[in-house]
Amino acid sequence: MRNIYRFSLVMFLSLLSMGWTHAQYSVSGVVTDERTGDPMIGASILVQNTTKGTVTDLDGRFNLNFDDNSPATLIISSLGYLSQNVDVSPGNNTSLEVSLKEDATNLEEVVVTGLASTVKRSNLANAVSSVSSRELTGTTTIQTTDGALYGKIAGANIRSNGGAPGGGLSIQLRGISSLIGASQPLIILDGVYINNSFQRTGRATVTGAGGANQDDGANRLADLNPADIESIEVLKGPSAAAIYGTRANAGVIIITTKRGSEGRTKVSLAQDIGFAQPLRLLGVDGWSEEKINTFFPENRRPTELQRFRESTGTIDYEDYFYNNTAVLSNTRLTVSGGDEKTKFFVSGNINSEDGTVKNTGFDRFSLRANLDHNITDNIKLGVSSNYIKSNTQRGFTGNQNNTGASIGYNIAYVPNYFDLRPDENGNYPVNPYFGENPIAVTDHAVNDSDVQRFVQAFNLDVDLLRTNNSFLRANVAGGFDFYQNSTLVYLPEFLQFQRGQANPGDAFWGKQESFNTNFQAALVYNFNWGKVNMNSQAGMVRLDFTNSSLFNRGRGLVPGQTNLRQASIQEIVDQFNSEVQEAGVFVQQEANFEDKIIGTVGVRWDKSTLNGDPNQYYAFPRASVAFNVANFDFWNSSVLTQLKPRIAYGETAGPVEFGNTFTRLEGANIGGLLGSVVGTQIGNTEIRPETATELEFGVDLGLLNNRFSLEATYYIKNTQNNIQNLNLAPSTGVNTTPSNEAELQNKGLELSLSGTVVDRGNFNWFSRIMYWQNRVNMTRLGIPQYTLGGFGPALGTFYYAEGFAPTTIVGTPADPNHPSGFTVWGNAQPKFNASAYNVLRIYNNLELSFLVEWRQGGENINLTSFLSDAGGTTNGWFGDDNGDGIPNGRQRPPEPYNNAGRWVQDASFVKVREIGLYYTLPKAALTNTFGNALEGVRFGMSVNNAFLFTDYQGYDPETSTFGAQSVANNVDIAPYPTPRRIFFHVNLDF
Numbered sequence: 001m002r003n004i005y006r007f008s009l010v011m012f013l014s015l016l017s018m019g020w021t022h023a024q025y026s027v028s029g030v031v032t033d034e035r036t037g038d039p040m041i042g043a044s045i046l047v048q049n050t051t052k053g054t055v056t057d058l059d060g061r062f063n064l065n066f067d068d069n070s071p072a073t074l075i076i077s078s079l080g081y082l083s084q085n086v087d088v089s090p091g092n093n094t095s096l097e098v099s100l101k102e103d104a105t106n107l108e109e110v111v112v113t114g115l116a117s118t119v120k121r122s123n124l125a126n127a128v129s130s131v132s133s134r135e136l137t138g139t140t141t142i143q144t145t146d147g148a149l150y151g152k153i154a155g156a157n158i159r160s161n162g163g164a165p166g167g168g169l170s171i172q173l174r175g176i177s178s179l180i181g182a183s184q185p186l187i188i189l190d191g192v193y194i195n196n197s198f199q200r201t202g203r204a205t206v207t208g209a210g211g212a213n214q215d216d217g218a219n220r221l222a223d224l225n226p227a228d229i230e231s232i233e234v235l236k237g238p239s240a241a242a243i244y245g246t247r248a249n250a251g252v253i254i255i256t257t258k259r260g261s262e263g264r265t266k267v268s269l270a271q272d273i274g275f276a277q278p279l280r281l282l283g284v285d286g287w288s289e290e291k292i293n294t295f296f297p298e299n300r301r302p303t304e305l306q307r308f309r310e311s312t313g314t315i316d317y318e319d320y321f322y323n324n325t326a327v328l329s330n331t332r333l334t335v336s337g338g339d340e341k342t343k344f345f346v347s348g349n350i351n352s353e354d355g356t357v358k359n360t361g362f363d364r365f366s367l368r369a370n371l372d373h374n375i376t377d378n379i380k381l382g383v384s385s386n387y388i389k390s391n392t393q394r395g396f397t398g399n400q401n402n403t404g405a406s407i408g409y410n411i412a413y414v415p416n417y418f419d420l421r422p423d424e425n426g427n428y429p430v431n432p433y434f435g436e437n438p439i440a441v442t443d444h445a446v447n448d449s450d451v452q453r454f455v456q457a458f459n460l461d462v463d464l465l466r467t468n469n470s471f472l473r474a475n476v477a478g479g480f481d482f483y484q485n486s487t488l489v490y491l492p493e494f495l496q497f498q499r500g501q502a503n504p505g506d507a508f509w510g511k512q513e514s515f516n517t518n519f520q521a522a523l524v525y526n527f528n529w530g531k532v533n534m535n536s537q538a539g540m541v542r543l544d545f546t547n548s549s550l551f552n553r554g555r556g557l558v559p560g561q562t563n564l565r566q567a568s569i570q571e572i573v574d575q576f577n578s579e580v581q582e583a584g585v586f587v588q589q590e591a592n593f594e595d596k597i598i599g600t601v602g603v604r605w606d607k608s609t610l611n612g613d614p615n616q617y618y619a620f621p622r623a624s625v626a627f628n629v630a631n632f633d634f635w636n637s638s639v640l641t642q643l644k645p646r647i648a649y650g651e652t653a654g655p656v657e658f659g660n661t662f663t664r665l666e667g668a669n670i671g672g673l674l675g676s677v678v679g680t681q682i683g684n685t686e687i688r689p690e691t692a693t694e695l696e697f698g699v700d701l702g703l704l705n706n707r708f709s710l711e712a713t714y715y716i717k718n719t720q721n722n723i724q725n726l727n728l729a730p731s732t733g734v735n736t737t738p739s740n741e742a743e744l745q746n747k748g749l750e751l752s753l754s755g756t757v758v759d760r761g762n763f764n765w766f767s768r769i770m771y772w773q774n775r776v777n778m779t780r781l782g783i784p785q786y787t788l789g790g791f792g793p794a795l796g797t798f799y800y801a802e803g804f805a806p807t808t809i810v811g812t813p814a815d816p817n818h819p820s821g822f823t824v825w826g827n828a829q830p831k832f833n834a835s836a837y838n839v840l841r842i843y844n845n846l847e848l849s850f851l852v853e854w855r856q857g858g859e860n861i862n863l864t865s866f867l868s869d870a871g872g873t874t875n876g877w878f879g880d881d882n883g884d885g886i887p888n889g890r891q892r893p894p895e896p897y898n899n900a901g902r903w904v905q906d907a908s909f910v911k912v913r914e915i916g917l918y919y920t921l922p923k924a925a926l927t928n929t930f931g932n933a934l935e936g937v938r939f940g941m942s943v944n945n946a947f948l949f950t951d952y953q954g955y956d957p958e959t960s961t962f963g964a965q966s967v968a969n970n971v972d973i974a975p976y977p978t979p980r981r982i983f984f985h986v987n988l989d990f
Contacts, residue, residue: 027088028063029096031056031076035764036844040078040100041263048073048085049528050468058263076100079110080132082706112233112254115243115586116475116522116537123598125624125646126240127698127713127750129153131232133258135837139849139916140942141272141330141983143167143353143362144222145229145255151835151853151913154713154750154772155236162959162975163279165326165355165362166392166449167222168198170964173236173251174715175746175774175829178654178690179722179806183966185234185251186244187221190370190384190457192479193247193518193543196220198964201394202489202508202551203447205573208401214961216398216976220483223388223453225349225366227270227332230258237717238694242622242650245541245584245606249654249692249719257384258336259370260345265337266935267990272330274983278322278356279945280955281977283875284868285889286314287415294887295872304415311417321407321442322977326354326361330983338372345370356979357407358442360395364388378463384479388453396441397976398961403497404436405445408864408974411438413871428496433871436497446490446562453483470527475539478519485512490562503569505557512549518542522586535590543582550575578658582608588622596632599625610656612687624648630702642702642709647695654690656723660738661685680735681725688740692719708755717746718779726783741782744806748774764841773832776805785819789968793822796861796900798967805829806967809859811900825904826859828970845922847940851914855957860907862954863973907957907970909950916942918985936989944981 031043039060046053047064056062066072069090077083081100086093103109109121111128121130131152142148144167150158153173161168170184177183187196196219204214233254235241241248285291292304334347349366365388372382400406413433414420420439422428428440457479465472486509491498493505522539551574554567564570588602605617626646629635635643664679698713722742728734754768778801785801787793787810796811799820807828815823835853842848868874869889877889884891892902918940926934950957956978962968 024065024067025069025090025094026063026065027074027094027096029061029098031060031062031078031098031100033081034099034101037099040081042261043076043078043081043100046075046077048075049533051466051471051526052468055262112235115520115539115541116477116524117535117588117590119590119598122642122644123592123595123626123628125598125600125626126648126696127154127236127711127715128240129155129234129236131234133227133230136229136232137226139851139914140944141274141328141981141985142226142944143351143981144169144218145224145226145232146171146219146221148226149232151770151851152837153234153236154752154770155748155774156234156772157774157830157833159958159960159969160956160978161216161218161961161964162397163356163956163978164216164218164392164394164397164976165353165360166218166390166394167362168216168218169221170219170969171253172966173234174694174717174748175776176744176806176966177250177692177717177719178966179724179742179744179800180657180966183250184219184964185253186241186247188244188252188254189224189455189481190255190257190479191459191477191518191520192455192457192481193516194220194455194481195483195514195516197514199449199485199487199512200510200549200551201447201449201487202510202553202573203394203396203405204399205551205553206489206491206506206508207396207399207403207405209399209406210401213965214399216394216961218392218394218449219964220451220453222362222392223364223366223390223451223483224255224386225332225347225351225364225368225388227349228257228347228366228368228386230256232256237650237696237715238620238652238692239622239624239648239650239696239715242620242652243586243588243602243604244652245586245604245620246582246608246618246653246655246689248652249690257368257370257386258334258345258347259372259382260336260338260343262338262340262343265335268332268334268987269990270330270332270985270987272328272983272985274328274981276326276328276353276356276979276981277324278955278977279980280948281318281323282868282953282955284316284318284416284873285875285877287417287872288878291872291878291887294878308415308417311419314416315419315421316416317411317414317420317438321358321411321438322356324356324358326356326979328353328981328983341374343372355393355395355976357395357397357976360393360976362390362392364390378466380461382459384455384457386453386455388451388455390451390453392449392451394447394449395976396438396445396447397974399973402435403491404431404434404438405441405491405497406974407438407442409867410434410436410441412864412867412873412974415872430496435500436495440495441491444492445495446488448488450486451483453481455479455481470525473524473526475522475524476520478517480515480517482515483513486510487512488562493557493559501555503556503567505555505559505561505567507554507557507562507564507567508551508573509553509562509564510549510551513547515546517544531594533592535592536588538587539585541582541584541586543580545580545582546578548577580609580655580658582606582610594631596628597625598628599623606653608655608689610658610661611689612656612661612685618653618689618691620651620653622648622650624650638705640701640703641706642700644700646698646700648698649693649695651691651693653692656687656689657738659683660687660723663734678734682728682732682734682737684738687723687738688721690719690721690723690740692717694718703755707759708753711750711752713750715746715748715750717748719744719746724783739782741780742778742800743780744776745779746774746776748772762843764839766839768837769834770836771832771834774829776807776829778802778804778806787820787822789962789965790861790971791863794900795863795866796825796904798828799824809861809900809904811904813896813899823899823901825901826906827857828860828967829858830855830907831857845920847916847918847920849914849916850912852910852912854910856908858907858970859904860952860954860957860960860970860972862903862905862952863971864954864975865905866903867974905952905954907950907952909948909952909957911948912943912946914942914944915946916940934988934990936987938985938987938989940985942983942985944983945978946980948978
C-alpha cells in the first residue's frame with residue numbers, strides 16, 4: 001500500500017512538472033491612436049517570424065495565447081500608422097498599452113509588388129507613387145479620377161483636351177513610350193483591366209475638323225466616383241510594372257476601392273454644392289474707325305464703318321460665351337460595417353455639374369457594392385460591383401473647318417460691334433465674318449454622350465496550408481468591364497452654314513461597346529528559411545477584349561428630326577469590330593532578410609492575337625534589390641534613421657494596334673457593282689509588340705526617427721520596336737506597311753521630400769515637395785527623317801530624326817543649316833515639374849490643405865492666337881509695342897516676324913490646384929447636442945483650379961486639341977476654357 005502511495009505521488013508530481021513545463025501564457029492589451037487617444041479597430045498583432053496573430057476588437061483590445069513559455073516579439077501595426085515591435089515573455093509585458101503614431105511618410109504603407117503579393121513601402125525596391133483617398137478627394141471635389149492626380153505623382157505629365165465637363169485627360173508616365181500610340185497607362189480597378197480609351201463622338205467629322213483625335217471627347221475614367229477610391233498606386237516604369245507584361249509599357253495605375261470593416265454599421269452622407277467660372281479669360285481687342293481702316297481691305301471698309309457707326313454698343317463675345325456661372329452638385333451616401341465573418345461597403349453618388357458654356361454639363365449616377373465574406377476560416381471571398389450611368393454635353397469648342405461649328409474659331413473673327421444675338425422673334429442674324437452664327441449653334445446644336453457601364457470584380461483566397469512559420473495560399477481573381485456609349489452630334493437644318501448646303505441638317509449617331517474580361521489564378525507560398533522570409537508565387541492570366549462601334553450619319557434631315565430614316569442621305573461612316581485574346585504565365589520570388597536586404601526576381605511570358613505570331617510567347621523579366629542599411633546592427637544614428645539604396649530592372653511591352661498584321665479590304669464600286677479592293681496599307685505578319693527596358697536607381701532616406709523622408713530616383717528607359725508606317729515604292733501597289741523600326745530613350749530624375757514640419761499638441765503641419773524631369777531622345781529611327789503633327793511647318797510641327805527628341809518643334813522660316821531644313825522653335829517636353837502639398841491641423845478640428853504645381857518650360861503651338869490675330873480680335877491687336885507703325889497683330893516676335901515661332905509659346909506656369917478649409921465639430925459638442933445620433937460632422941469650403949500664373953497667351957497651358965496623342969499633345973486650338981470650381985461641403989457621419 002505504501003509503495004502504491006509513493007508511486008501515485010511521483011506520478012502526480014511528474015504530471016504537475018510536465019504541466020508547468022508546457023504551461024501557456026497569454027498577452028492582452030489595447031491599441032490606441034497616439035494623437036486622438038481613440039481605440040484602433042482592426043489593428044494587426046503578429047508574432048514575428050510566424051504566421052500567428054490576431055486583430056483588435058471594437059474597443060481596440062486584443063488577446064493572444066502562446067503554447068509555450070518562449071519569449072516572442074509582437075509586431076503591432078495598422079494601415080496609415082508606424083508599426084511597433086514589443087518583446088513579451090511569461091510574466092513580462094503580458095498586459096500592454098500601445099499607442100500608434102500616424103505614418104506621415106508612408107513607410108508602413110503596403111504596396112503591390114506582384115499579381116498576388118504586397119510589401120511594405122519601407123522594404124520596396126522600386127519608386128512606386130501612391131495617392132490615398134485623403135489626398136485624392138480630401139482637399140476638394142474633383143470631377144474625374146484622373147483629374148485628381150494632377151501634381152500628386154512624380155514622373156507624370158498630365159494634359160487635358162479642354163475644360164469641358166466630363167474630363168478628357170492624357171497621362172504620360174516617365175516620358176513617351178510610343179510614337180503612334182497614346183502612351184496611356186494600363187488601368188486596373190480592383191483587379192479588373194478596365195477600358196480607359198479616348199471615346200470618339202463624331203464632332204470632328206461633322207465640323208470638318210479632321211480625325212477623331214480632335215473630337216474633344218472624354219476618356220472613361222470619368223465614369224468612376226473618386227470618393228469610392230481607397231488608394232491609387234502608380235507603377236511608373238517597366239522596372240515596377242514588368243509583372244503586367246504586354247500592356248504595361250506606359251506604366252500601370254492600380255485603383256483600389258474602399259471596403260467595409262468589422263464593427264458597428266456606419267452611415268455617411270456628404271453634400272457638396274458649388275459653382276464654377278472660367279479660370280482665365282484673355283480679353284478681346286476693341287475697334288475704332290482707325291483700326292477698321294487698317295484691318296479690312298479697302299473694298300470692305302465702307303460696310304464695316306457703317307456697321308460700326310450704327311452699332312448701339314459692343315459685345316464681348318468671349319465673356320458672352322465663356323463667362324457663365326455653372327452650378328455644381330455632388331451627393332454621396334455610404335453605408336459600411338460588418339462582423340468577423342462578413343464586411344460590406346455600399347455607396348451611391350449623384351453628380352450634376354453644369355458647364356461654363358451654355359447647354360453643356362456632366363451628370364453621373366453611380367452605385368457600388370463591395371462585399372467580403374469568410375466562407376470558412378480558410379476561404380475568403382471578396383466581390384466588387386459598380387454600376388455607372390453618365391451623360392455629357394460637351395458643346396462645340398476646338399478646331400473646325402468649313403462648318404463654323406466652333407465657338408472659339410467663330411468669335412476670333414467677329415468684331416465686338418456686330419450683334420449676333422437673336423432678335424425679338426428669335427431669328428439669328430447671318431454672321432458676315434464667318435460661316436456660322438455661334439450663338440445659334442450653342443442654343444440649338446447637340447453634342448451628347450450617354451454611357452452605361454458595369455464593372456464586376458471578384459477575389460477568392462484559399463489557405464491551403466498554414467504552419468507556425470509558413471503558409472500556402474491560392475488566389476483566384478478577375479472580373480469584367482462592360483460599357484456602352486451612345487453619342488449624338490446634331491446640327492439643325494436652320495443653322496447658317498447648313499442653309500447653304502445642298503442637304504441641310506446633319507445628324508451623326510454613334511454606338512460603342514466594350515466588354516473586357518480577365519481571369520487570374522496564382523499560388524503563393526510564404527516560408528521562413530532561417531532568418532530569410534521567402535515569398536514565392538506562380539500563376540497564369542487570361543485576358544479577352546471585345547470592342548465594337550457603329551457610326552451612322554444622315555444629312556438632309558426633315559426639319560426638327562434627328563432620326564436617320566428622316567434623312568435624304570444616309571451613310572454608314574464607320575463600323576468596327578475586334579476580338580483580342582491574350583494569355584500569360586508568371587513566376588516571382590521575393591526574399592527578405594530581416595528587413596535588411598530585400599530582393600525580388602520574376603518573369604512573365606505573354607502571347608497575344610495582336611502579334612504577328614499569335615502563339616509566340618514574349619518574356620518580361622524583372623529583378624530588384626534594396627538594402628535597409630539602418631536596420632543593420634552596426635548602424636546607430638539618431639538623425640539618419642533610414643538609409644535604403646535600391647536598384648531595379650524590368651521589361652514590358654505595348655500591344656500592337658489591331659489590324660497591323662493583315663491587309664484590309666475596302667469597299668469599292670467597280671463597273672457599277674459593289675466590290676472590294678485591297679487597302680493602301682499592307683499588313684505585316686512579322687510585327688512585334690513595342691518593348692521597353694528600364695534600369696532604375698534610387699535611395700530612400702528617413703530623418704529624425706522617420707519624421708522626414710526623402711525619395712530620390714534616377715531611371716533610364718529604352719523603348720524598342722516602336723511601330724511606324726514604312727513608305728513603300730509605288731510599284732508595289734500599296735503605300736505603307738507597319739514596321740518595328742524606331743527606338744527611344746527616356747532619362748529622368750524624381751525627388752520627393754515629405755514629413756511633419758511641426759508636430760505639437762495643438763498644431764500639426766505636414767508637407768511634401770516633389771520634383772521631376774524627363775529627357776527623351778530618338779536613338780534610332782530606321783526610316784528617313786520626317787516632320788509630323790500639328791498643321792505643318794508654317795504653324796509649327798514635330799521633327800522625327802535620330803539624335804533629336806520627337807517633341808522638338810520646328811517650322812518656318814527655312815534654315816539650311818539644320819538637318820530638318822527648318823528653324824527649331826522649342827520643345828514640347830517641360831524642363832521640370834515641381835509640386836508642394838501641405839496640410840495644417842489646428843486643435844485636431846480645423847484643417848487647411850493646399851496643392852501648388854509649377855511646370856517650367858515646354859512650348860505649346862498656340863493656334864488660338866493664330867485665329868484671333870487673323871480676325872483682329874486678340875487683346876492688344878492694334879497696339880504697337882515696338883513703335884514701328886505696324887500693329888502687334890500683324891507683327892509678332894521673334895524676328896524674322898510672322899513665322900512659326902510666332903505661335904510657339906512658352907507654356908510655363910504655376911497653378912494653385914487645390915485649397916481646402918474644413919472644420920470638424922468636437923465629439924463632446926456633438927454628444928451634448930445630438931446624443932448618440934451623430935458620430936461626426938465636418939463642414940468647409942474648397943477651390944479646385946484656384947489660381948493660374950503664366951505668361952502663356954492661351955486659356956490654359958495644359959490644354960490641347962490633340963491631348964490623347966503621345967507626341968503632338970500640345971497644340972492649342974480654341975479650347976473650352978478651364979473652370980475654377982468653388983465648393984461648400986457638409987459631411988454627416990451616423
